[in-house]
Amino acid sequence: MTFQENAKQWLTPPFDEETQKQVSLLQKNLEKLEDAFYTNLNFGTGGMRGIMGVGTNRINKYTLGKATQGLSEFLKEEYPNETLKVVVAFDSRHQSKELAKVVADIFTANSIHCYLFSDLRPTPELSFAVRHLNAHCGIVLTASHNPPEYNGYKVYGKDGGQIVPPIDSKIIRIIENTTFETIRFEGNTNLLHFIDEEVDNAYHQTVLDVAQIHQIPKEKFHLVFTPIHGTSITAFPQVLKKAGYKNVHIVAEQEKPDGAFPTVPSPNPETPEALQMALDLAKKKNADLILGTDPDADRLGIVVKDKKNNWKFLNGNQIMMILTEYLLDKKNKQGILTPKHFIASTIVSTPAMKKMATHYNIQFKECLTGFKWIAKLIEDQPELIFVGGGEESFGYLVGDTVRDKDAISASLLACEIAVEAIVNGTNLYELLAECYAKYGAYKERLISVTKPGKKGVEEINSLIEGFRIDPPKTIAETRVLSVSDFQKGITIDVLTKKESKIVLPKANVLLFKLEDGTQIALRPSGTEPKIKYYFSVNQEFNSQKTWEEQEIDLEKRLDLFENSFKAL
Numbered sequence: 001m002t003f004q005e006n007a008k009q010w011l012t013p014p015f016d017e018e019t020q021k022q023v024s025l026l027q028k029n030l031e032k033l034e035d036a037f038y039t040n041l042n043f044g045t046g047g048m049r050g051i052m053g054v055g056t057n058r059i060n061k062y063t064l065g066k067a068t069q070g071l072s073e074f075l076k077e078e079y080p081n082e083t084l085k086v087v088v089a090f091d092s093r094h095q096s097k098e099l100a101k102v103v104a105d106i107f108t109a110n111s112i113h114c115y116l117f118s119d120l121r122p123t124p125e126l127s128f129a130v131r132h133l134n135a136h137c138g139i140v141l142t143a144s145h146n147p148p149e150y151n152g153y154k155v156y157g158k159d160g161g162q163i164v165p166p167i168d169s170k171i172i173r174i175i176e177n178t179t180f181e182t183i184r185f186e187g188n189t190n191l192l193h194f195i196d197e198e199v200d201n202a203y204h205q206t207v208l209d210v211a212q213i214h215q216i217p218k219e220k221f222h223l224v225f226t227p228i229h230g231t232s233i234t235a236f237p238q239v240l241k242k243a244g245y246k247n248v249h250i251v252a253e254q255e256k257p258d259g260a261f262p263t264v265p266s267p268n269p270e271t272p273e274a275l276q277m278a279l280d281l282a283k284k285k286n287a288d289l290i291l292g293t294d295p296d297a298d299r300l301g302i303v304v305k306d307k308k309n310n311w312k313f314l315n316g317n318q319i320m321m322i323l324t325e326y327l328l329d330k331k332n333k334q335g336i337l338t339p340k341h342f343i344a345s346t347i348v349s350t351p352a353m354k355k356m357a358t359h360y361n362i363q364f365k366e367c368l369t370g371f372k373w374i375a376k377l378i379e380d381q382p383e384l385i386f387v388g389g390g391e392e393s394f395g396y397l398v399g400d401t402v403r404d405k406d407a408i409s410a411s412l413l414a415c416e417i418a419v420e421a422i423v424n425g426t427n428l429y430e431l432l433a434e435c436y437a438k439y440g441a442y443k444e445r446l447i448s449v450t451k452p453g454k455k456g457v458e459e460i461n462s463l464i465e466g467f468r469i470d471p472p473k474t475i476a477e478t479r480v481l482s483v484s485d486f487q488k489g490i491t492i493d494v495l496t497k498k499e500s501k502i503v504l505p506k507a508n509v510l511l512f513k514l515e516d517g518t519q520i521a522l523r524p525s526g527t528e529p530k531i532k533y534y535f536s537v538n539q540e541f542n543s544q545k546t547w548e549e550q551e552i553d554l555e556k557r558l559d560l561f562e563n564s565f566k567a568l
Contacts, residue, residue, distance in 0.1 A: 161375025269301025
């Protein structure tokens, strides 16, 4: 069916008059019409995410309605003799609250009890609530750190983690066979239950249980925090207060939830621009630490001081290293660390995590990109004990009571580390340098290239397929030792041509390992029209040089590889 034929179907019932009117307006611009109707929104690494508007390739009450109706049918098939329960949450984005109510009504119309947060809440609290309420499923309306025009729909299973194979395929098949005409929009109020304080208090307590490490006084510690117009304002200040933090300076201009994110180019704590207001406030307050979270509070940005009181932005890999090293060191000194403990990270994150696990004689688990895979590791191996883990994209999880990246617990842990470091005469930046001295000097870089629309998707697929068919033998005059094709599930030794099987699910990722220890990966984003390039370089730590001097050397190597890779 062509995109024009798809659009024509939206000009009649069951689509409402306003939707029909918007489609009629779109028909005057074929390029926009094609982008809205040429395909259906798919589940990616972070669920279903897209631009809001009319069309099959947009987030609206009909695309979400179809997904929810299909999900309802799946739940009935999967749990035929149980009283079904789902939890629904939403963030600060435009239409999130309204769409969450639409989703809740469809569940109750299908005789499923729905527990709906009456106001915005962090995504990790939704993950927690699924298990806390013994629900069969969870939904959160969010587009995480995407631009303001986006929204999304994340689906969580009974374990509190995002859905993974083979469950996702079963759900998708049912959704694809669901028609818009079969969506039940008229909810049953008797099955709708609003939730707030009871779940809030339980979630806050679990954050304190996993991330409040010591009882060192916090009176002299000054924190600057920004929720970047998002949901963490409903949880993090409350948790900080319960943990004894008194000097918390919130960026006033970014305190109020606002789906337009008016003060930032992008509500993404991965970018220094998103934390600029926090940095300005920190300089005025002479703060000790800066923290910022994304709109649904699953990602965390940190800015720290060095010995000269210069502010330094940490990347996601550096945050992950500091938090993990602290947790492991504490447990090791307490004598409670065993070979049954494990940490986890992804194939595009820093290789230093594996060295960390080896040093502490615990297990390291590596998985595909997307925190759902870390949640699956926890769920599939109940005999093991998860300490912590994360991914380069500024996501981290402490403990296993939540099954998604959790910026609330990670932020509290960062505060605890900073307070103890100050008492010991050091800081987070120096702790990072100690990690590099211990495990080797590592530096990573992510380059994202946006290619919007149908043409952009085709370009991204063509780029990756080109590297798949004819992978480079050298990059920046450095020999490629192996090429891992996660789509085919094989790693090829470039010298011997020997193939080995990759024991991970299939994914559209290519990973090159080079002779000098460099690692380069590329993959399409699962949530945005982007192709992502991941670079990781390393060298032995030189004790005769400062970390800053070695970082400059590593940055030069990253520049070299990035430029060479772009020229391939």
